[in-house]
Amino acid sequence: MKIALAEPSTGSGHQSPGLWTHPEDESYRFNDIDHWIELAQLLESAKFHGIFIADVLGGYDVYKGPRNLEPAIVSGAQWPVNEPLAVVPAMAAATKNIGFGVTVTTTYEQPYHLARRLSTVDHLTKGRIGWNIVTGYLDSAARNLIGKDQPQHDDRYAVAEEYIKVAYKLWESSWRDDAVVLDRQRRVYTEPSRVREINHEGKYFNVPGPHLTQPSPQRTPVILQAGTSKAGKTFAAQHAEAIFVAGHSPSVVAKNIAEIRELAKTEYGRDPQKIKFLALLCPIIGKTEEEAQEKFKYYRSLGSIDGALALFGGWTGINLDVYGEDEELRNVPSNAIRYVHSSLKCQAISLTGAGPPSRAGPRRRPKSPDGPRRPSASTSQSADWAQRRSEPQSRSQTRWSAGCARPMSTASTW
Numbered sequence: 001m002k003i004a005l006a007e008p009s010t011g012s013g014h015q016s017p018g019l020w021t022h023p024e025d026e027s028y029r030f031n032d033i034d035h036w037i038e039l040a041q042l043l044e045s046a047k048f049h050g051i052f053i054a055d056v057l058g059g060y061d062v063y064k065g066p067r068n069l070e071p072a073i074v075s076g077a078q079w080p081v082n083e084p085l086a087v088v089p090a091m092a093a094a095t096k097n098i099g100f101g102v103t104v105t106t107t108y109e110q111p112y113h114l115a116r117r118l119s120t121v122d123h124l125t126k127g128r129i130g131w132n133i134v135t136g137y138l139d140s141a142a143r144n145l146i147g148k149d150q151p152q153h154d155d156r157y158a159v160a161e162e163y164i165k166v167a168y169k170l171w172e173s174s175w176r177d178d179a180v181v182l183d184r185q186r187r188v189y190t191e192p193s194r195v196r197e198i199n200h201e202g203k204y205f206n207v208p209g210p211h212l213t214q215p216s217p218q219r220t221p222v223i224l225q226a227g228t229s230k231a232g233k234t235f236a237a238q239h240a241e242a243i244f245v246a247g248h249s250p251s252v253v254a255k256n257i258a259e260i261r262e263l264a265k266t267e268y269g270r271d272p273q274k275i276k277f278l279a280l281l282c283p284i285i286g287k288t289e290e291e292a293q294e295k296f297k298y299y300r301s302l303g304s305i306d307g308a309l310a311l312f313g314g315w316t317g318i319n320l321d322v323y324g325e326d327e328e329l330r331n332v333p334s335n336a337i338r339y340v341h342s343s344l345k346c347q348a349i350s351l352t353g354a355g356p357p358s359r360a361g362p363r364r365r366p367k368s369p370d371g372p373r374r375p376s377a378s379t380s381q382s383a384d385w386a387q388r389r390s391e392p393q394s395r396s397q398t399r400w401s402a403g404c405a406r407p408m409s410t411a412s413t414w
């Protein structure tokens with residue numbers, strides 16, 4: 001069986017708001033380091049390959065908004081949410097092989113700074129860190145970090161493209177492997193001739209370097225990506241080693257995978273079969289089908305409609321509170337996540353960067369109490385259609401996967 005990643009969040013109600021009300025729920029313990037250590041040990045003993053931690057830098061304030069955090073705050077929909085990288089070294093110290101994929105956006109942090117943070121954690125985990133590269137989707141994050149709404153969707157990907165090039169240069173071509181000599185007799189810690197500047201000058205970043213951190217076991221962490229807009233696919237096809245694909249129908253997922261593989265091969269000369277695809281799956285397990293269905297029903301009864309709609313609002317940029325229950329949404333402009341366009345096509349929801357507003361125009365939806373009518377994003381269906389590929393067993397010896405077309409040669413010599 002190929003189990004790729006488990007996805008906890010550094011908050012309580014990530015994909016399934018309201019489930020924290022389950023009497024046996026433990027997700028509220030995310031502030032407790034023991035929770036993370038126990039989780040990592042449990043997942044490693046169950047032979048999971050990795051733990052993927054999502055992140056956002058703002059709250060979900062679109063639903064019943066604008067700028068209304070209340071539905072997310074009340075329901076605990078990815079709120080509160082902690083910084084994800086901080087828990088990784090503790091989990092690494094308590095485990096041997098499991099990998100850690102951590103989400104960091106390229107929109108609000110300088111590459112020089114992030115490259116050092118990831119190198120540090122790659123050292124501390126003995127080469128078990130992965131970076132889930134995201135471009136963000138919440139204006140609430142942008143308002144807090146850059147004092148205005150977020151840049152346009154495709155511009156965020158343009159920044160990401162330059163960002164990762166800076167990071168590659170810092171990781172791959174700034175230090176030789178043999179730069180640190182620790183020569184006590186000559187009193188030389190690092191040979192200065194083996195460390196060099198990168199002198200990156202670009203549209204968005206000027207980074208002379210050198211990298212502040214000596215080469216870590218992987219140098220470049222495993223590159224993960226999600227996002228299947230046109231810009232997202234192009235980015236993934238060039239850089240990603242493992243790609244999350246969301247979609248509510250096998251045909252949508254299959255199409256996205258085929259397109260990314262094709263781009264990877266034709267545009268970037270990569271072996272498309274080396275790219276791993278991770279389909280989302282939320283298993284509800286029971287000893288029998290009936291027991292699993294009962295459990296699923298119970299979980300749905302705990303779900304928070306307001307929390308789910310708050311998440312939907314943040315992901316899509318669309319405030320469903322202003323639309324009627326039976327209204328079809330078409331061509332609603334959005335500067336948030338575009339993959340929802342393809343993944344929800346089957347439900348007649350269409351998002352574009354620009355376009356005419358909804359045919360019927362916005363109108364206030366009938367009020368409904370927060371209850372189990374609409375479940376959260378969980379599904380009990382299997383994802384047999386997911387691409388499944390084998391992974392190395394020991395991540396302390398080898399990177400999780402080796403499918404990335406590295407644009408920089410390694411810097412063991414120059």
Ligand SMILES: Cc1cc2nc3c(=O)[nH]c(=O)nc-3n(C[C@H](O)[C@H](O)[C@H](O)COP(=O)(O)O)c2cc1C
Pocket residue numbers: 053054055056103105133134135136137153225226227228229230231232233244245246280336337338339340
């Ligand atoms: C499975 C999955 C997990 C994601 N996790 C995060 C996350 O933790 N943080 C984030 O900012 N974006 C996350 N995203 C959003 C994407 O990384 C991407 O930024 C977004 O989909 C916009 O790109 P797109 O319009 O190309 O789809 C996730 C997307 C998917 C499908």
